[in-house]
Amino acid sequence: MSFSIFPLTSANMAPIAQSLHTPHIVSLSGGLASAVAAERVIQRYGREQVALWFADTRYEDEDLYRFLHDLMARWQGALYWYTDGRTPLDVAEQKKLIPCNMAAPCSYELKVRPFRQFIAAMPCLPMVHIGLDRHENRRLASVKASYAKAMPDVQVEYPLLWEPYEQRPLMDVCLQDWHITPPRLYSLGFKHNNCGGRCVRQGYSEWLRLLRYFPARFDACQEWEEEQRAKGGPRAHRSFCAMVRQGQKQAYPLREIRTRLEGALW
Known part of the structure; x- marks a missing residue:
């Protein structure tokens, strides 16, 4: 067969x-x-x-x-x-x-x-x-x-x-x-084998993982997110990721995630 x-x-x-x-x-x-x-x-x-x-x-x-x-x-x-x-x-x-x-x-x-x-x-x-x-x-x-x-x-x-x-x-x-x-994503610590490690439902830690292991994929997602935010309307205040800050859930754009990681490294 x-x-x-x-x-x-x-x-x-x-x-x-x-x-x-x-x-x-x-x-x-x-x-x-x-x-x-x-x-x-x-x-x-x-x-x-x-x-x-x-x-x-x-x-x-x-x-x-x-x-x-x-x-x-x-x-x-x-x-x-x-x-x-x-x-x-x-x-x-x-x-x-x-x-x-x-x-x-x-x-x-x-x-x-x-x-x-x-x-x-x-x-x-x-x-x-x-x-x-x-x-x-x-x-x-x-x-x-x-x-x-x-x-x-x-x-x-x-x-x-x-x-x-x-x-x-x-x-x-x-x-x-x-x-x-x-699948290799599991060996890198990803929880799922969906969408090349860039599932839009994932949280902060998974976006950090994507940036560490697949920076080009992270870059493309960040660029797309910023293009969409620039179009205004509801998208201007949205992002893939969100964080609870001062008791409220707020957008956490990928650029901020990158800046936070780079600050931790340097």
Whole structure:
């Protein structure tokens, strides 16, 4: 056997989905949690019963793509690889906002909505499997509630909640069980493998980490943020990051984060 990549766009997605009869589908993010979830689903139901989906934000770390290909070499079969064409910052600019933890339309626009459109076009609605674990109580509830409202006939499962629970760090599972090198962002201390370490929802410490390890990415985000703030209106007082100062949550622009780090170093 071998694996195949099926490139998807908004134009060809529905016809491809209409020919897909698998009763299970896993949404892969390119991170360890969704990979372990996919492994569990495949082990329980068999590879031929499971469709694998990935949404490319065009904003990812290069090593994420290597990781996906290593996984597919293990799992074989097809990977449905959707590309909207926009990046998270493209989406934010169209929405006329600076995204942050409280407002991040990129995830819905680039991942959630097309994924739901894909499964809605399938001949029979599959069971949806998502890589959230028992430590993410708020998201476990909110994701199921979202599906119940938008697609009430879809059943959502969390394979990381299946017993027996995996007690090892997921990096160890990847190395010890699969003999696959985990995505490099984890080894650098990033919590997730999303968007090349520049997720718009992340906090101060993660932006500092991005500046230390990927200064060119930080520079590009800072430049974009300043361009958006210069456009005036609500954006003039917003930023990716926020800090609580004197009891109030306030914008914390990336330029200030850079200045603070440089001051600590010098």
